[in-house]
Amino acid sequence: MDGERRQLPLAGKLFEGASREKRPLAVGDRIVLGPSGRSIDAVLPRSSQLHRRASSEGEEQAQVLAANLTQVLAVASVDSPPFQPELVDGILAAAARERIPATLALTKADLDPAAAARWQQVYAPAGVRTLATSIRPGHETVAALQEVAALLHHNRTVVCGLSGAGKSSLLNAVVPGVQLRVGDLNHIRQGRHTTTHTELLPLPGGGHVLDTPGVRNFHLFCVGSQELQFLFPEIAALLPQCEYRSCLHAEEEHCAVRAALAGGALAPSRYRSYRTMLEGALDAERPAGRAGSARRPGGGRRRPGRR
Ligand SMILES: Nc1nc2c(ncn2[C@@H]2O[C@H](COP(=O)(O)OP(=O)(O)OP(=O)(O)O)[C@@H](O)[C@H]2O)c(=O)[nH]1
Ligand SMILES: [Mg+2]
Ligand SMILES: [Zn+2]
Structure with missing residues (x-):
């Protein structure tokens, strides 16, 4: 809304019908206002979204972390907290599924440069660009931070990763004029998030970046x-x-x-x-109640010309 902030209710019809989404609206959605301009009447179709399986009980639902993206920046520290491959791979797979280009920032490289280099080797064959970064005073990875800044330019990027990985710190270092709250490690060890809601930040040169609260897991929603x-x-x-x-x-x-x-x-x-x-x-x-009865791996046809 051209920088204007407004708090608006959602029209009741947005809650009707069988939706598999936990909430009808996500950060980054484009909306249609009602005739009076005082409510959100409709949500426009999304060009892309980053979503995961919601951790709620009952029927599987999707939680949309952000909508209408051109890029995903997965952020994972090489240490403190330790690198969690399954979480990173979940984010990268969710991005691949939506055909959103993804980059991996390996933060806190100052704590373990060798580990940063090892993880870069793991992700190169996956075609994922990785940038080893550090914002610690005296240990700043100047070139990599400049690359992150260039990456954000003119894009609509969602920044996603574990709580305490250094997402907000990284954005503070590369986006001019931004001062996001950054956590202290004791706070983080107690399992508390520093960023508590997704923040959509306009970039001075054009584009937006979305800083999200940390996620503990990233399970794919409905992938065959x-x-x-x-x-x-x-x-x-x-x-x-x-x-x-x-x-x-x-x-x-x-x-x-x-x-x-x-x-x-x-x-x-x-x-x-x-x-x-x-x-x-x-x-x-697997059909409900028939544990183990779905097609098991190993079935199916051999390729022609093979034994
Ligand atoms: N040594 C070192 N510490 C860092 C670096 N980047 C961030 N930190 C520290 O990591 C802690 C967490 O940083 P945040 O930026 O708040 O992490 P976050 O990913 O935004 O966390 P949530 O908002 O809870 O999801 C802070 O104490 C930072 O000072 C780095 O490059 N090196
Ligand atoms: Mg944060
Ligand atoms: Zn195989």
């Missing part, structure tokens, strides 16, 4: 077991070499993905994340 591998580009690239066309790279024989893992060409953490997500997807595909 066959679709999942395509959210892990380095795994999908090996599929043509697996014996079975429908290989899920779990227990199947002559699987190129498991061979790459055994040979050290595939990062164990990436494969672990894939398997955890695969189990979740297979569980969701």
Whole structure:
């Protein structure tokens, strides 16, 4: 609303009908005002969204963290708190699914530069650009911080990661004129968030960045077991070499993905994340009350010309 802040109620009809979303409106949504201009009448279709499975009980619902994005910046510290591959891989997979380009900022590189370099090697085969950053006075990674600033320019970027990873600190360092509240580590160790709601910040040179409260997990919402591998580009690239066309790279024989893992060409953490997500997807595909009855990995047709 051209920088104007207004608090408006949502029209009742936005709550009607069967929605699989926890809330009808997300940060970054474009809206239509009612005739009086005093309520939100409709939410326009989204060009993209970053969403995860809501942690509520009952029917599976989606929680939309941000809408209408051109970019995702996953933020994970190399230490304090420790790097959590499954969380990062969840964010990257959710972005891949929406075809939103994603970058990974490895923050607090000053605490463990070697770990930052190791994680960069893990994500290079996945086609994910990684930037090792530090904002600690005297240890600033000037070039990488400039790259983050350039990345944000003219984009609509959501910044997402664990609480205490340094998301707000990173934005304070790269966005001129921004002074977001930053947490102290004791506070964070007690499980408290510093950023408590998503903040949509206009950038001086154009574009927006959305600073979000930390997430503890990032489970994908409704991803099919066959679709999942395509959210892990380095795994999908090996599929043509697996014996079975429908290989899920779990227990199947002559699987190129498991061979790459055994040979050290595939990062164990990436494969672990894939398997955890695969189990979740297979569980969701099982008819209720028939545990273990969904199609198990290993079925399906062999490729022509193979034994
Ligand atoms: N050593 C070091 N500490 C950092 C760095 N960046 C951030 N920190 C510290 O990490 C702590 C958490 O930073 P925040 O920016 O509040 O983290 P956040 O990800 O925004 O946390 P939430 O808002 O709770 O999600 C603060 O104590 C920062 O000083 C860094 O590059 N190096
Ligand atoms: Mg924050
Ligand atoms: Zn396979």
